[in-house]
Amino acid sequence: MAQSDKEKFFQGLNIILDVSNIEVVYNEVILVLKGLSLQVPEGKIVTLLGSNGAGKSTTLKSISGLLKSEDGEVTDGKIEFNKQEIKNSYAEEIVRQGIFQVMEGRRIFKELTVDENLTAGSYIRKDSSSNIKADREHVYELFPALKRRINMRAGYLSGGEQQMLAIGRALMAKPRLLMLDEPSLGLAPLLVREIFETIKQINKEGTTILLVEQNANLALSVADYGYIMESGKVVLDGPAEILKNNDDVKEFYLGFSEGGDKKSYKNVKHYKRRKRWLS
Ligand SMILES: Nc1ncnc2c1ncn2[C@@H]1O[C@H](COP(=O)(O)OP(=O)(O)O)[C@@H](O)[C@H]1O
Ligand SMILES: [Mg+2]
Structure with a gap:
């Protein structure tokens, strides 16, 4: 990849998330990330690609602070959000700073209704209830299927609807950076396309997105920039348009x-x- 393509892409952009040379260790011994670096410019969609086990989820969890609950630790490098070091901060503090991770496997509250799940997503906000209500309405505009299930318990939703709810709940926290871990996993192609269209829409409305995917084709079709990782490191990165045409x-x-x-x-x-x- 020509250096100038990268430089051209990043020129004049505000780097909202700067991950530099991080090392991550699980259970004090298993080294999984080995000097991983990536940058996310504000307002863009960046995708992190790689095969199963490459370390994509670990990367997101390092950023969101969710690593701690799995006995993982960032042992080296830096993670700056909005120019502030957030490495190894508590997950809740990171949510307050404006980063929200939608975990793989659609973690939602299965016993709560759709509407209650969305309300739960706004718990960190100090906004007025009318603002929160307006945002909930907006989530229903983005995902009309959820509106039709408003009072249904989330556990009864289809896989696709649960993924929509997981994203909707994240939006209720009004994150500046939304991180999605394999939103296409296990969903029918038509539904996947619908969800990806909505991801593009969410980005157009101002939310920066870091998207983890195994489906590179799909991810590069919506992303502005891509990183490809293998065995805990980035092996290739570049503007999505260029990566799509790269022979490797x-x-x-x-x-x-x-x-x-x-x-x-x-x-x-x-x-x-x-x-x-x-x-
Ligand atoms: N909680 C954990 N404890 C120990 N090893 C883990 C843990 N989570 C993931 N790993 C290991 O880290 C590596 C990367 O996993 P992961 O980040 O889930 O990859 P990906 O999301 O790219 O499939 C894998 O070898 C996996 O077995
Ligand atoms: Mg994963």
Whole structure:
């Protein structure tokens, strides 16, 4: 990736989240992130891609403070939000600063109704109840399916509706930075497209987004900038448009490498390319 493409992209943008060279250790021994760096400019959608086990969720949890509840710790590097160090701060403090993570697997309160879940999302706000009510109405505009289920217990919603509710609940906290961990996971393609359209809309309305995905094609279609990680480190990054057309990315992550006879040759090429990235 030409350095100038990156520089051009970041020029004049305000870096709202600056993660620099972090190391993360679980249970005091398992080193999972090994010098990971990424930057999120205000107002953009940045995607973090990588295969299963690369460390994407760990990265988000390091930022949101949710690592602590899994006996994980950021042992090195810095995490600045809005120019302030937030590394190893408490999750609730980080929410107050304006970062909200929607965890993988749609964590919602299953016993509460849809409406109650949304109300719960606003707990940190000191706004007037009329402002909060207006924001709740806005969530129902973004996700009309939720409005139709307003008094239903969340546990009875479909997978897609639960994902919408998880995002809606996050919006109720009015975050400046919304972090989404694999929102497409386990959902039918049509629904995924709908949710991604809404993610774009949320961004247009002013929320910065850090989107973790295994589905690179989908993520790069909505993101402005992408980072690709492997084994706890970023191996490639660049503007989404450029990544989409990058041969390595196409082969590894966009699934264009399928096909009969040349398979073993391609495997060798894979191996070479992989080495090139990692060197
Ligand atoms: N709570 C934990 N304790 C120990 N190891 C963990 C924990 N969570 C994740 N890991 C390990 O960290 C690595 C990265 O996991 P994760 O961040 O979930 O990757 P991804 O989200 O990219 O699939 C994996 O090898 C995983 O087994
Ligand atoms: Mg994950």
